[in-house]
Amino acid sequence: MKARQLIKLVFINIYHNKFRSLLTTLGVIVGTATIFLVVAIGAGGEAQVNQQYSKLNVGTIMVTSATRGKVKDPLTKKDAERFTESAHVASAFPVVNGSGTMKYGNYGNKGSFFGIVPEYQEANHLSVQIGRLLEDDDESKHNRFAVLGSDFANTYTDGNPDEIVGKSIEINSRTFEVVGLLNRVGDSGSFMSYDDSVFLPMSVAEKYLLGNRSNPNITVVAKDLNSVSSAIEDIKSILDETHRLGGSDQFRIVDAGSRLASAQSTAKTMSMLLLSVAVVVLIVSGIGIMNVMFVTVKERTKEIGTLKAIGATRSEILSQFLGEAVVISFVGGILGSIIGYGMVPVLSYFELAALPTLNGLMLGLLFSVVTGVFFGFYPAWKAADLNPIEALRYE
Known part of the structure; x- marks a missing residue:
């Protein structure tokens, strides 16, 4: 056949x-x-x-307190400087945070704010859809300016975020002018939610809102993706040397790349x-x-x-x-x-x-x-x- x-x-x-x-x-x-x-x-x-995760720098490492309670020997801005001494670290930025009553117009609610240095924004690929980011002059001159996350602005303006740029918001009865509105980021892979947050110059957050209570977390950027593991080891060694009361065990060290891989x-x-x-x-x-x-x-x-x-x-x-x-x-x-x-x-x-x-x-x-x-x-x-x-x- x-x-x-x-x-x-x-x-x-x-x-x-x-x-x-x-x-x-x-x-x-x-x-x-x-x-x-x-x-x-x-x-x-x-x-x-x-x-x-496309906007996330996968070489970013977050160093935070391991517990919510009071740490015996908390992080300091000096630690950020020490981290940059590692051959595997490109930069390190302290970040302070707090919470309080946020108010815009007739709307008020509890919310979180973060005090950052301007370099932090570039290292974490933050960009604005309206207005501008925080600048060096804002930090050095203690300008009471704020940059808002997209979800935060949507909530406080009832879905009309454009209107809030150039206006003022209150945080714990302190007034801050909104100079920028961030593009939506999504999961930042860090200890903060960018989209729900208010960003202030670090010096302003410390001076007007936190005072002596501002123990920072630190964001570290590795030289490259292959340097992340070595950078984490160096960070642990530095913390063990400089924080003898609890060493590196009292801190949580998380790299953003592992969040992406997970x-x-x-x-x-x-x-x-x-x-x-x-x-x-x-x-x-x-x-x-x-x-x-x-x-x-x-x-x-x-x-x-x-x-x-x-x-x-x-x-x-x-x-x-x-x-x-x-x-x-x-x-x-x-x-x-x-x-x-x-x-x-x-x-x-x-x-x-x-x-x-x-x-x-x-x-x-x-x-x-x-x-x-x-x-x-x-x-x-x-x-x-x-x-x-x-x-x-x-x-």
Whole structure:
């Protein structure tokens, strides 16, 4: 039997059993669509994580108190200077923080503020959508200026943040002029939320709001990403030498890069879990293919006997039935991929990140064909193994 005749026979048999073939294909369609969507959701999740951390300097290291209570030997601005003595550290900035009653117009609430040096903004990739960032003159001249996070401004202006720039806000009954509004950052990977915060010159925060209570946290920027681990070791050594009452154990040292790696790892783990579910769906559909193929073999026993009687070989019978399983699986894979692609906008509507990829398409098609071959082989082999005389006598 020629290859062309074999292929023609495969499609004829599928057409004559089109309703059964359709039911068999449904399982493959669902499984392939699930795999396509799972890979798309995984890719969308990873892209979302990367975008969320794209403004973050992954070489940043945060040194903060390990507990919320009073530390025996707190950090000082001098520690920031000592950290820069490390060959693996590019810069280090003290940051002071506090909380209090914030008020703008008739709206008031509790909130957090941070006192920073101007260099801190560039090191952490902060940028403004309106106005300007804090400058060196603001620090040296004790200018009572403030830069607001995007969420903070949205909350206090009832969704009209533009109006607050150039106006004044009150923090613990002290007045500060708003000179800038930050672009949204998202998860900063640090001990603060940029979007919900108010930023003031450090000298101003200390002079008007914190006084002697201002024990800073310190943000350190490593020379490069490869220097982060060495920089952390140097920081620990410096703290052990200069803070003998508790050493480095009383401080929390976290690098932003590890937060990014952890978030990416979590996204990949979720993708693998979802992919496992999709594989189970395909296995179930494969079992369905096997059952249908067994029924088909039973129904076509006399046909198989006739083919063998007129000279069809064992391999030709095997190829015919296996070909039917592969075609059903492949068509189901194509349809499943199309349906999966069509579902992406629906997921986006429900704010579930999904990014269609070529890998998802190829993986879905590969699994569908493998499912057809794996679960279709045994019934095809049984069909090819039938005795022609017994097959012709079968009722």
